[in-house]
Amino acid sequence: MKIVGLEDDEPFWETFVEELKSEIPGAEIVWIRTEFEFWERIPDFVKSPPDIFLLDVMVKWADASPNPPPAPPEVAKESYYRAGLRCRDRLRESESTADVPVVLFTVLERSDVVGAITALPPNTFFVDKTGDTKEVIRAITSLTGSRRTGQGQMN
Amino acid sequence: MKESSLERNAAEEALAIAALGMECEDLKDLPDILGQVGDATDSFAVLLWELAPGGDLGDEGHPGQLFVLAHWLSNGDRFASHTLPLDSFTGRAIQEKGPSICHDVTKDKSVYQGPPAFMSEYEIRSFVSIRLKFGDAELGALNFYWKSGPPISETDVRFRLAKAFAQVLPGIFAGLREKSSLKMIRRLNASIQSFEGHAARLQLSTAREALHNMACTIRDGFRCLEVSIFLVRADVDPRIARLETTTLESYIRTREYPFGNPGITGWVLNKRKPVRIFDLASFERDRGAIESRYPGLTGFDLANLVEITRDELKVGDNDSMPPFSFVAVPILVGTDLLGVIRCCTPVNAPFYYSDRDEKLLMLAASQIGHCWNNWVQLVKINNEKRSWELLVTSMNDLISGVSSPGRQEEKAILEEFLQVAHDVIPGADICDVRLYRPKDKELYFAATYGKAWKGNKRAEDTFPVSGPSAGALVFKTGKPRLMHDVSQDELYNTLFGDVKSMVIVPVGTGNEEPYGVLDVRITTDLGIPPNAPTIAIALGRQLGLYLHLLRTLEKVKQAEVEREKILKTQTRVFEDLEHQLRLPVAQAHSRLSKLLAQEVAGSQIMSNAKAIGGLLRKADRVVRGMGHFVRLAKGQPLKPIPRRLHRGSLVRLLIEICMDCVFLEGVKSRGLSFYVNDATFGVLDLMTVECDPDLLEQAAYDIIDNACKYSFNFERILVVGGVDGGRFYISVMNKGLDLPEEDIARVTERGWRGPNALLATGQGSGIGCWFADQVMRAHGGRLRFFPTTPERVTEVRLQF
Numbered sequence: 001m002k003i004v005g006l007e008d009d010e011p012f013w014e015t016f017v018e019e020l021k022s023e024i025p026g027a028e029i030v031w032i033r034t035e036f037e038f039w040e041r042i043p044d045f046v047k048s049p050p051d052i053f054l055l056d057v058m059v060k061w062a063d064a065s066p067n068p069p070p071a072p073p074e075v076a077k078e079s080y081y082r083a084g085l086r087c088r089d090r091l092r093e094s095e096s097t098a099d100v101p102v103v104l105f106t107v108l109e110r111s112d113v114v115g116a117i118t119a120l121p122p123n124t125f126f127v128d129k130t131g132d133t134k135e136v137i138r139a140i141t142s143l144t145g146s147r148r149t150g151q152g153q154m155n
Numbered sequence: 156m157k158e159s160s161l162e163r164n165a166a167e168e169a170l171a172i173a174a175l176g177m178e179c180e181d182l183k184d185l186p187d188i189l190g191q192v193g194d195a196t197d198s199f200a201v202l203l204w205e206l207a208p209g210g211d212l213g214d215e216g217h218p219g220q221l222f223v224l225a226h227w228l229s230n231g232d233r234f235a236s237h238t239l240p241l242d243s244f245t246g247r248a249i250q251e252k253g254p255s256i257c258h259d260v261t262k263d264k265s266v267y268q269g270p271p272a273f274m275s276e277y278e279i280r281s282f283v284s285i286r287l288k289f290g291d292a293e294l295g296a297l298n299f300y301w302k303s304g305p306p307i308s309e310t311d312v313r314f315r316l317a318k319a320f321a322q323v324l325p326g327i328f329a330g331l332r333e334k335s336s337l338k339m340i341r342r343l344n345a346s347i348q349s350f351e352g353h354a355a356r357l358q359l360s361t362a363r364e365a366l367h368n369m370a371c372t373i374r375d376g377f378r379c380l381e382v383s384i385f386l387v388r389a390d391v392d393p394r395i396a397r398l399e400t401t402t403l404e405s406y407i408r409t410r411e412y413p414f415g416n417p418g419i420t421g422w423v424l425n426k427r428k429p430v431r432i433f434d435l436a437s438f439e440r441d442r443g444a445i446e447s448r449y450p451g452l453t454g455f456d457l458a459n460l461v462e463i464t465r466d467e468l469k470v471g472d473n474d475s476m477p478p479f480s481f482v483a484v485p486i487l488v489g490t491d492l493l494g495v496i497r498c499c500t501p502v503n504a505p506f507y508y509s510d511r512d513e514k515l516l517m518l519a520a521s522q523i524g525h526c527w528n529n530w531v532q533l534v535k536i537n538n539e540k541r542s543w544e545l546l547v548t549s550m551n552d553l554i555s556g557v558s559s560p561g562r563q564e565e566k567a568i569l570e571e572f573l574q575v576a577h578d579v580i581p582g583a584d585i586c587d588v589r590l591y592r593p594k595d596k597e598l599y600f601a602a603t604y605g606k607a608w609k610g611n612k613r614a615e616d617t618f619p620v621s622g623p624s625a626g627a628l629v630f631k632t633g634k635p636r637l638m639h640d641v642s643q644d645e646l647y648n649t650l651f652g653d654v655k656s657m658v659i660v661p662v663g664t665g666n667e668e669p670y671g672v673l674d675v676r677i678t679t680d681l682g683i684p685p686n687a688p689t690i691a692i693a694l695g696r697q698l699g700l701y702l703h704l705l706r707t708l709e710k711v712k713q714a715e716v717e718r719e720k721i722l723k724t725q726t727r728v729f730e731d732l733e734h735q736l737r738l739p740v741a742q743a744h745s746r747l748s749k750l751l752a753q754e755v756a757g758s759q760i761m762s763n764a765k766a767i768g769g770l771l772r773k774a775d776r777v778v779r780g781m782g783h784f785v786r787l788a789k790g791q792p793l794k795p796i797p798r799r800l801h802r803g804s805l806v807r808l809l810i811e812i813c814m815d816c817v818f819l820e821g822v823k824s825r826g827l828s829f830y831v832n833d834a835t836f837g838v839l840d841l842m843t844v845e846c847d848p849d850l851l852e853q854a855a856y857d858i859i860d861n862a863c864k865y866s867f868n869f870e871r872i873l874v875v876g877g878v879d880g881g882r883f884y885i886s887v888m889n890k891g892l893d894l895p896e897e898d899i900a901r902v903t904e905r906g907w908r909g910p911n912a913l914l915a916t917g918q919g920s921g922i923g924c925w926f927a928d929q930v931m932r933a934h935g936g937r938l939r940f941f942p943t944t945p946e947r948v949t950e951v952r953l954q955f
Contacts, residue, residue: 008821010824011770060914060915061915062914062915063867063868063915064865064866064867064868064891064892064916065867065868066947068911068915071914075914076910076914080914
């Protein structure tokens with residue numbers, strides 16, 4: 001199984017990956033830390049789509065650098081607040097990645113993203129990050145084990 | 156002397172008299188001219204007579220009289236008589252159209268012997284009467300009287316001179332009369348101009364003084380005792396002419412003439428036509444002629460006027476009185492009647508008013524009328540202007556009062572508005588404001604003004620807006636209602652019997668439903684003043700704006716109270732959270748420390764425990780930071796508890812912070828490293844620096860955490876100590892995103908984050924630098940930023 005995760009919180013990711021590996025031994029876990037890096041690697045995903053994408057909703061655009069990549073207008077406007085949703089929309093532009101299940105997880109309250117989650121396509125799910133990560137992992141195993149056909153939320 | 160020489164001499168003398176007459180300016184000079192004539196003819200007296208003119212003394216009226224126009228007696232006496240019967244010697248001379256010589260007055264029975272007994276009193280022996288024709292075709296005679304000398308004959312040089320003089324005298328008389336008239340009109344115009352240029356011309360006292368001057372001018376020109384001017388003041392009562400000035404107060408019996416009033420002056424007002432009566436004393440005798448000329452003119456009672464006149468003219472009890480000649484003309488401007496001017500009792504010859512005099516008085520009346528009319532209009536415009544100025548000033552004062560801290564109650568403000576309405580709208584004696592009560596859907600009296608309201612239980616009346624009242628209609632439609640005559644308006648609800656007219660206007664801003672209505676009730680008979688509706692509408696609008704402002708201020712006040720409550724609740728919640736969280740965190744930390752002390756280094760448990768420790772420290776810092784933030788937000792300053800800063804403890808603290816950042820901020824994957832230069836903090840061994848360790852930890856963590864976020868990957872973050880100007884500082888330097896000079900001023904603003912920083916850091920509240928600055932300021936220092944160098948190095952100092 002191949003899992004691609006977009007998360008800029010290193011401590012959280014380290015802890016989460018430990019648990020994920022213990023629950024899904026042998027899983028290939030790809031870690032991407034910035035939205036820019038995710039966009040850069042979309043062609044790779046298109047070529048070889050993973051089994052599931054785990055996307056944090058609030059992720060920074062890019063690391064500080066002497067020549068930072070210019071932010072597109074929608075990134076400049078919305079900043080990091082909806083980075084994960086933008087990445088999900090990019091995935092839907094390609095046939096090979098459009099149907100791959102996506103788990104969006106965030107510390108934001110449900111009401112903060114109600115507009116986004118009510119418009120979720122069938123294979124996209126919203127998970128509360130501050131809850132028990134075991135629930136997230138159970139959802140992942142369930143999704144990758146048998147694909148869901150309807151949209152929903154998982155807590 | 157030859158005949159022709161005699162004639163030539165007489166002509167020359169006459170021309171000389173004519174030349175003298177040309178030099179004179181006034182009819183008052185006529186006696187002097189007669190004197191010259193008398194001297195030339197060696198006469199005792201010279202009298203100039205005129206036949207009674209048409210009009211008053213027409214054919215059907217008076218049996219015929221002659222009136223003296225001028226007289227001269229060589230002994231300086233005043234000629235005591237004023238009239239002469241037409242059937243006298245002089246009268247016959249006029250009718251027979253030729254000079255008549257009376258050789259012996261004692262023997263000619265046609266000679267009038269009196270009273271008064273002029274002939275016998277002055278022992279007149281003979282006289283000559285020479286017929287004249289005046290310029291206006293009136294007839295008269297010039298009489299010369301001698302006491303002694305040979306009898307007069309037609310060949311007598313005195314007779315020739317008399318005839319010559321008689322030829323030029325009518326012209327002289329006409330000339331003098333013209334000059335007198337012109338002089339009077341010029342003086343009148345000068346009076347009017349002087350008044351119109353007067354600085355205080357708008358004052359009634361100044362106007363009356365000017366009118367008095369004009370009356371005196373006419374008195375002098377008409378040579379009479381009484382000139383009285385009655386005028387109508389439309390702003391007081393347009394149906395009454397009131398005495399504005401007189402030259403003889405004792406003649407005044409009636410000071411007001413309501414239209415329709417009987418009497419001579421009243422007739423002039425009613426008919427708008429002039430009246431001229433030869434002698435008021437002969438009113439009954441001449442009634443027929445007077446009534447046919449002036450239909451409807453009733454009688455006149457001289458009463459005590461005779462005694463008054465005797466005193467004024469100093470006429471002896473036995474002397475004859477001059478006629479009470481009377482002329483009155485209407486004062487008209489166009490077709491508008493402004494009043495009447497009357498003249499009575501000439502004091503000098505000629506003792507009557509001719510047709511020409513009547514026309515002259517009409518001209519004078521026209522001048523006075525225009526002057527008065529202009530003054531009334533000017534006063535009206537000025538009063539309106541003052542009303543508007545008063546309105547604006549009152550509004551400014553009221554609105555200032557509304558917004559001032561000690562503003563009055565709403566009812567008091569409403570009453571002030573009503574006071575303004577009363578002050579600026581003439582006749583607005585009963586006013587009120589009715590406001591809408593939504594609960595009951597009715598209008599009620601919110602404020603009242605006027606004596607009629609005192610103790611009046613009608614103030615408790617209410618008016619349903621669905622009901623048939625004028626106020627309800629104005630409220631629903633938002634349109635003013637003018638009731639010029641309330642008794643004719645079906646919607647008028649009688650509250651006060653004195654009200655004659657009324658204006659009702661909406662009270663509102665014009666943009667939404669009105670708040671109520673403003674009632675202006677007028678008690679005078681003058682109707683609604685022209686500017687009253689506009690003023691009332693302006694007042695209603697201002698009142699509406701005031702009420703809107705007042706209610707909005709109340710809402711804002713309430714919102715502020717609510718906000719304060721919410722803020723208080725929020726800060727209380729934060730404080731509760733802080734308390735609830737700190738204790739468990741502190742306890743967890745404590746237990747963790749014990750565990751770390753027991754565990755083996757390098758073990759998995761040790762690794763996880765250290766991670767937990769870092770998380771707990773972050774949680775503790777966040778909680779403490781929240782507490783400080785809440786206190787600062789409430790306006791409470793930070794209160795450091797200073798302790799001496801030691802080198803060792805400070806360096807350990809800074810290293811601990813750096814290690815937490817390594818763990819917490821994901822710097823491992825980015826290849827960041829830290830270096831705390833222990834040696835640079837050696838200055839603390841040499842100087843005493845005091846600070847609150849908890850606050851310093853918070854501030855240092857915020858700055859070092861920022862350095863992590865903004866550093867380029869694989870760079871080192873440097874932490875050093877130093878002294879600048881005798882003051883200790885902790886410096887954090889990193890190579891990373893630029894901090895331009897122009898952003899330095901904003902970095903310590905609460906919540907501010909630069910756009911580039913936002914994209915490179917992700918989550919964050921933007922209060923780190925702000926809080927660190929507050930901490931340093933609480934220690935008497937500040938947070939200092941240095942613009943990024945060309946090498947991309949940025950330094951931030953915690954300057955004590």
